[in-house]
Amino acid sequence: MRFHDPQLLFLLALLVPLFVWIRRSEGRRPALPLSAAFAGEPLPETLRSRLARLLPYLRLAVLALGIVALARPQAVARESQVQSRGMDLVLALDLSTSMLAEEQGREGRGENRLAAAKRVLSEFIGARKQDRIGLVAFAGRPYPAAPLTSDHQWLQGIVERLDTNSVEDGTALGDAILAGVNRLRQRPAEGRALILITDGRNNAGAEPQLAAQAAKALGIRVHAIGIGSRGSAVIPVPSPLGGTIYRRLDADLDAATLKGVAEITGGRYFEAGDATVLSRVFAEIDRLERTPVKEKVFFSYAELFRPLLAAALLLFLAEMLLRGGWLRRSC
Known part of the structure; x- marks a missing residue:
């Protein structure tokens, strides 16, 4: 809870001397007015006399509630919305x-490189x-498999196919690098990266180093991943007799070129x-390519002064009715 005008709460300090004055007044006068003939004789205290002494405190409570209501107490509802760039x-x-x-x-053939990458x-x-x-897919040439999207479920379906x-x-x-850069070049200079996954060496199209220079000029990092072991592997090929046979394939990963591409753009090379x-x-x-998360916090307030004013009004009416009615003589 908070107060819209907390400075008004200092008015409560003015009620302290009023409270002290009421307490001292109680000791100077009896709760019921007595004639001089009976002034020296003690009378039994009644319910009316006790309630009569409470009326000044009731007025004090009315003033206190009014001051707190003027300060406008508010209930705070906190709503937080986390937004990442x-x-x-x-x-x-x-x-x-x-x-x-x-x-x-040791256990024989495993998952092929493409299936593992997907x-x-x-x-x-x-x-x-x-x-x-x-997503950019490439072999002898690149083609745009999917535009930049936040629909990750749809994109995962594209990858699967x-x-x-x-x-x-x-x-x-x-x-492939140039195709990825073309996707990213319209965006702001920070928060952009290209992840290149391959098991081979360049044998078509533009030179990878020149493409990396273009990425660097636009502030786009390229992380290059060389997939596959440096030893031999087997690849399925159609058999002339029908079916599939497996042919041994020697590694042809051009690690030096991939590492150079990553270094030019400020990215990393992985095997x-x-x-x-x-x-x-x-x-x-995933750890390297993270941008700071910004948190926007919104506050809404519910006014609480209305029930306080209503309570003050009810107490004031009660005090006036008692003072002018049942307790009229006791005051």
Whole structure:
């Protein structure tokens, strides 16, 4: 609770000497007026005499309630709305054929690179509730899979439907970066980042370093993730006899180029040999790409002076009725 005009509460101090005067007055006069003949004889105290002595205090209570009402007490209802500036993020995912490679562990073949990347991306999108996120898919050329959006459930559905047949094969890293930069360039200079996920080296389109310079000029960070182990993996290919066979695929990750792209733009380069490491990489990016959260607090007030004034009025009427009625002679 608060008071709109708290300075008026100092008027309560004026009631203190009035209270002292009432107490002293009680000792100087009897509750009932007596004739001189009986002035020296004590009379038994009655209910009327007791109530009569309370009437001045009733008037004092009326004044106190009136002063507090004038100060306008208010009940505070606190409503808090948390607003984050949020970020604009673009995810650029490699859909070249090599992303179908499956890492070989002690337990045999595991999840292919594309499936692992899609799963981790979907989890990352779900955790970034305040951000707008866009999606660029690329192989031999990039294409915009999804614009910047806050509809993360819809975006997760787009990620789930991505496959390597969406665009001609190849790895156009530079063009993918430029496509992501084009998505982000209309936004304010802070709170923008591009996350590039690939398992290969550039073999089509613009040079990645030149694309990184364009991102740097616009203040857009590029985090590059090299996915897949440095050893060999197996990739499914159609068999001439029908069905599917697995062909061994040597790693072709161009870590130096990806690291250079990240350094140019002020981003980070990560290597993720498997899905577990990839999850940790995205957790680190999630930590790095956070903007300050601003909290706006709104206050609404409910006026409480009306019931106080009503109580003061009722007490005043009661005091007047008692003083002019049943207790009239006692006063």
